[in-house]
Amino acid sequence: VILVGQYDSFPTRRVAMVLHHYGMPFVRDARSVFGDAAGIGRINPLVRIPALVLDDGEVLIETAAILDHLDEIAGARALVPRAGVERRRILQQAALAQGTGEKAGAVAYERHFHPPEARSAAWEGRCLGQVAAGLAALEAGLSGPWAMGGALTHGDFAIFCTLGYLRLRLSEALPAGRFPRLEALETAMGGLPEVQAAAISADEAMP
Numbered sequence: 001v002i003l004v005g006q007y008d009s010f011p012t013r014r015v016a017m018v019l020h021h022y023g024m025p026f027v028r029d030a031r032s033v034f035g036d037a038a039g040i041g042r043i044n045p046l047v048r049i050p051a052l053v054l055d056d057g058e059v060l061i062e063t064a065a066i067l068d069h070l071d072e073i074a075g076a077r078a079l080v081p082r083a084g085v086e087r088r089r090i091l092q093q094a095a096l097a098q099g100t101g102e103k104a105g106a107v108a109y110e111r112h113f114h115p116p117e118a119r120s121a122a123w124e125g126r127c128l129g130q131v132a133a134g135l136a137a138l139e140a141g142l143s144g145p146w147a148m149g150g151a152l153t154h155g156d157f158a159i160f161c162t163l164g165y166l167r168l169r170l171s172e173a174l175p176a177g178r179f180p181r182l183e184a185l186e187t188a189m190g191g192l193p194e195v196q197a198a199a200i201s202a203d204e205a206m207p
């Protein structure tokens with residue numbers, strides 16, 4: 001199994017952490033989605049990461065679809081139950097975290113690809129508002145000690161990776177003390193071996 005993508009991509013890092021959590025061996029293809037767009041495009045026609053190349057060559061794209069496959073293999077150890085209200089809640093919490101990260105990504109791209117005079121303040125402001133609202137909703141929805149209470153779920157990894165991305169690319173969205181429960185979760189998650197195994201190395205940054 002090959003995980004394609006750099007760890008400064010929050011969904012790629014999330015897939016890596018879940019692979020580590022399940023104890024599923026994999027190797028990395030850490031080419032940059034921007035630096036080697038042609039190469040990534042040969043794996044995923046959308047030229048996006050993460051992608052997961054299975055041992056028979058089948059390629060999976062889209063975080064939720066990749067994790068769905070990993071959950072199926074994990075069986076009873078899956079980070080989300082197979083059905084029911086808990087499943088819905090966990091997947092919705094993860095969707096909120098993923099969406100918050102994607103809106104932060106939109107700001108980062110706007111700033112990366114456009115010189116200041118060509119940026120849309122209206123678009124940037126809209127995205128920043130969506131990021132702030134997403135973070136507030138995540139904070140309000142947290143249980144404890146983990147995101148959904150007593151056990152780790154996909155919500156924890158999704159939230160942690162989005163927070164990590166914000167710290168890297170949009171730290172202004174995370175002023176110290178504004179989201180105390182998210183900060184506590186981040187600290188607790190940072191001690192997990194599967195999280196430490198997917199640290200962002202210095203050479204894994206856009207582009």
Ligand SMILES: N[C@@H](CCC(=O)N[C@@H](CS)C(=O)NCC(=O)O)C(=O)O
Nearest residue numbers: 009010011033047048049050062063
């Ligand atoms: N919804 C997708 C989002 C994937 C995504 O946007 N990945 C970013 C990196 S974090 C990417 O590949 N960006 C390059 C581009 O969109 O051109 C998923 O979860 O897999």
